[in-house]
């Protein structure tokens with residue numbers, strides 16, 4: 001039987017991309033992934049030629065692949081600058097591996113790497129918070145603090161953009177979770193590019209938003225990227241895992257479905273886009289928030305209260 005040929009160069013194919021109806025050899029697969037990122041960046045006008053970009057690198061396959069691809073694309077934009085940022089949440093037995101992988105990757109690409117910790121920024125670690133606060137899932141506390149940590153980190157290094165490694169699967173799962181949790185208005189605040197017209201926040205971009213998670217993993221494997229394998233001990237994303245399974249099963253039967261779901265999410269976001277939320281400055285930290293206290297300060301205040309109660313007991 002004749003081996004399946006790459007649809008682009010005619011050599012032996014190793015991967016079938018059902019949603020495009022093409023077969024790819026390893027070389028054309030890698031190039032296609034880098035091309036897709038380039039197209040996403042240009043379609044959404046994510047970067048300018050002189051941008052200083054803070055790349056959020058967690059040590060996972062997505063963010064390490066993002067750093068590697070952006071460093072290749074940067075050769076065409078010599079006046080731009082990349083800085084890799086890793087946030088150390090203070091999770092015992094997890095953070096060290098992530099930091100060393102991020103550091104090694106940045107070093108190999110000759111990119112400056114900076115580490116910012118919850119301890120240094122908020123005087124508390126995630127482990128300490130989740131020991132005291134159990135109202136929400138650990139990932140909810142982590143997400144709020146990490147967003148602020150990235151914003152502070154980017155301001156500190158003088159970056160004008162924050163790039164993160166969110167992929168197509170993440171984006172579609174999050175959209176569906178927002179709907180399931182009743183937070184449909186969030187669809188307007190989770191696009192591939194988030195820019196605050198009043199410039200209170202540093203713009204955030206997601207150059208991998210058009211890529212399937214499994215294709216990024218394959219890209220990482222083919223390019224020899226070593227990524228974190230230890231799971232976070234706080235990871236308990238029961239509903240997200242169910243949503244992921246459902247979406248994967250649908251994609252298997254109907255190739256391309258995640259792409260159409262994502263474009264529907266973007267259209268819905270546009271329709272909701274005009275609903276502006278009035279922001280005030282937080283009474284404690286001065287950052288912008290829709291309420292009196294920002295989410296970060298709420299977590300930190302609650303943490304201090306619980307810490308005092310523990311001491312008194």
Ligand code: SF4
Nearest residue numbers: 138139142232234235
């Ligand atoms: S799994 Fe949750 S708690 Fe752990 S690093 Fe990720 S967001 Fe944070």
Ligand SMILES: [Zn+2]
Nearest residue numbers: 006009025028
């Ligand atoms: Zn080929």
Ligand SMILES: [Zn+2]
Nearest residue numbers: 282285294297
């Ligand atoms: Zn605050």
